[in-house]
Amino acid sequence: xxxxxxxxxxxxxxxxLMKLLLESYGYQVTEAADGLEAVESIRAxxxxxxxxxxxxxxxxxxxxxxxIRKLDYNEPHNSDS
Numbered sequence: 538x539x540x541x542x543x544x545x546x547x548x549x550x551x552x553x554l555m556k557l558l559l560e561s562y563g564y565q566v567t568e569a570a571d572g573l574e575a576v577e578s579i580r581a582x583x584x585x586x587x588x589x590x591x592x593x594x595x596x597x598x599x600x601x602x603x604x605i606r607k608l609d610y611n612e613p614h615n616s617d618s
Contacts, residue, residue: 572601
């Protein structure tokens with residue numbers, strides 16, 4: 538099973554480029570257009586890695602990271618371990 542990466546970026550072209558690059562290395566990529574969308578989409582299953590932009594509308598990357606850290610990581614997730 539491939540590792541999942543959540544790419545959080547407000548610019549569509551940057552997000553698409555990152556997705557294309559990461560998928561070429563065999564990763565499964567999910568996307569969010571801002572911090573709020575990231576927090577809402579990360580509930581479960583949890584990604585193995587989050588690549589987060591800092592400056593975004595609605596909720597910036599720092600706020601989103603704080604909110605994600607508060608989530609319950611004891612739920613089942615898609616890790617190979």
